[in-house]
Amino acid sequence: MTSSLWQNANSQLRDLVSYEPGKPIEDLARELGLAPGDIVKLASNENPLGPSPKAVAAMRESLERANFYPDGGGYYLREAVAARHGLARENVILGNGSNEIIEFLGHAFLRPGDEVVTSAHAFAVYPLMAQLFGAKTVLVPERPGFVQDLDATLAAITPRTRQVFIASPNNPTGTIVSPAAIEQFMARVPAHVVVAFDEAYYEFLDPADAPDTVRYVLEGRNVIVMRTFSKIQGLANLRIGYGLGPAELIDILGKTRQPFNANGIAQAGALASLGDTEHQARTKAVTDEGRAFLQKNFAALGREFVPSHANFVLVHVGSGRAVFEALLRRGIIIRAMDSYGLPEWVRVSVGTMEQNRRCVEALRKVLGAAPDIESR
Ligand SMILES: Cc1ncc(COP(=O)(O)O)c(C=O)c1O
Known part of the structure; x- marks a missing residue:
């Protein structure tokens, strides 16, 4: 920050924290030695059915x-x-x-x-x-x-x-x-x-x-x-x-x-x-079903969540970063929310039902296995 280049840069850039996107599938596949197809990414509110x-x-x-x-x-x-x-x-x-x-x-x-x-x-x-x-x-x-x-x-x-x-x-x-x-x-x-x-x-x-x-x-x-x-x-x-x-x-x-x-x-x-319009209707139907499934399972896990109107759900897990990392090790990418000032929460995008099930299953294991993650 003290180099002459920074002295010449616009001052508002010094404290600017760049946008942190969802972790790319390819990055995690490389880190875990898995095929990209084995990774479930529910981190960026994308369409799990693909494009039209x-x-x-x-x-x-x-x-x-x-x-x-x-x-x-x-x-x-x-x-x-x-x-x-x-x-x-x-x-x-x-x-x-x-x-x-x-x-x-x-x-x-x-x-x-x-x-x-x-x-x-x-x-x-x-x-x-x-x-x-x-x-x-x-x-x-x-x-x-x-x-x-x-x-x-x-x-x-x-x-x-x-x-x-x-x-x-x-x-x-x-x-x-x-x-x-x-x-x-x-x-x-x-x-x-x-x-x-x-x-x-x-x-x-x-x-x-x-x-x-x-x-x-x-x-x-x-x-x-x-x-x-x-x-x-x-x-x-x-x-x-x-x-x-x-x-x-x-x-x-x-x-x-x-x-x-x-x-x-x-x-x-x-x-x-x-x-x-057919592709959009199908996506909405998959989203409605998947969101209901995720919310029902978060409730069953005793976790507070914010009832959602979109293709993702914000859920309280205790330590969002720890849960995010534990899920990564299981090949599942979600989003930690500390950059939003919500360190106790994670955001899970709605996927296909198979992806949603994998995520809930892994979450169940992670939340049960991590003693440092408190329940509310
Ligand atoms: C609320 C909101 N607005 C805008 C965007 C930007 O979307 P894009 O630039 O892909 O059109 C996003 C993406 O996540 C979003 O969540």
């Missing part, structure tokens, strides 16, 4: 054109996304994952000393991006049960606040804010703030829990609705997501975008995937 076969076929075909730069304007995918939401292409921006939309927001609106408001255990990329631009993240305490408190969120807004993040369902808690709470919030939020609705897990919601945030885009409110192809669509490796917003906001964000941020293979896969 229609997406795979479209991507294969588009590989033949890998020598050409992609359509940087993303015409066909933006058209299709817009049509799906009753919007125009001018209301849609593509991102290299929805993470990139969060970065666009930072480029466009954050200066040193600005503030970003979100919930205490919100997605780690919000504070990370804020810090990258020298802004401060205000973490608002939750309601009981890890639910984002939108009244307290409103109260935390100051003239320096540029962005508010509302993730529903939120990662890593799996909790939602109700459509009614969102409506009340939107009736009172000051116009100088961009409200970012992070809906990465929206498609896992039951219809009664799904807020109509696209309505605010149609009304020209200062909002961006972020969705991704990484979760229910099973295209996490491709890095493609999108933001929906009023044309002026999309125009501003577009200025910050690299010319070819969304590659053509991803665009082709996403476009085909969007139309494969």
Whole structure:
């Protein structure tokens, strides 16, 4: 940190802790001397069924054109996304994952000393991006049960606040804010703030829990609705997501975008995937069944868990790091939550039923065998 290179680097980078992703299957397979196929990864909220076969076929075909730069304007995918939401292409921006939309927001609106408001255990990329631009993240305490408190969120807004993040369902808690709470919030939020609705897990919601945030885009409110192809669509490796917003906001964000941020293979896969409603329905059914199974078994193990609306469950295990490591030794990758300030918890993504069973079986052994892991 004292080298001359660090002296020249932007000061906000010194304390920046890089995002810690789920451990890759290949890493653990190498460490344990196992075949990658023997590893169960329930660490990154991925689709255990894989991508839509229609997406795979479209991507294969588009590989033949890998020598050409992609359509940087993303015409066909933006058209299709817009049509799906009753919007125009001018209301849609593509991102290299929805993470990139969060970065666009930072480029466009954050200066040193600005503030970003979100919930205490919100997605780690919000504070990370804020810090990258020298802004401060205000973490608002939750309601009981890890639910984002939108009244307290409103109260935390100051003239320096540029962005508010509302993730529903939120990662890593799996909790939602109700459509009614969102409506009340939107009736009172000051116009100088961009409200970012992070809906990465929206498609896992039951219809009664799904807020109509696209309505605010149609009304020209200062909002961006972020969705991704990484979760229910099973295209996490491709890095493609999108933001929906009023044309002026999309125009501003577009200025910050690299010319070819969304590659053509991803665009082709996403476009085909969007139309494969059967694959999405099957994924939701597998998720609903697997989540119920995990929650039932966590309860049977006497473990507190947060009832989830997404494809993962946060569960209290005593020492999250110890349980994470013990499961690794059994070929199972989950996520320790210490980086979220939840050292006693782990997050388990919903897999296939076979993967869920393997995970629960291993967890049962680990929790029974580790005397240092206390029960609550
Ligand atoms: C709440 C939330 N938002 C955004 C993302 C980013 O997804 P991606 O960049 O893959 O679209 C994730 C990924 O885990 C997430 O959990």
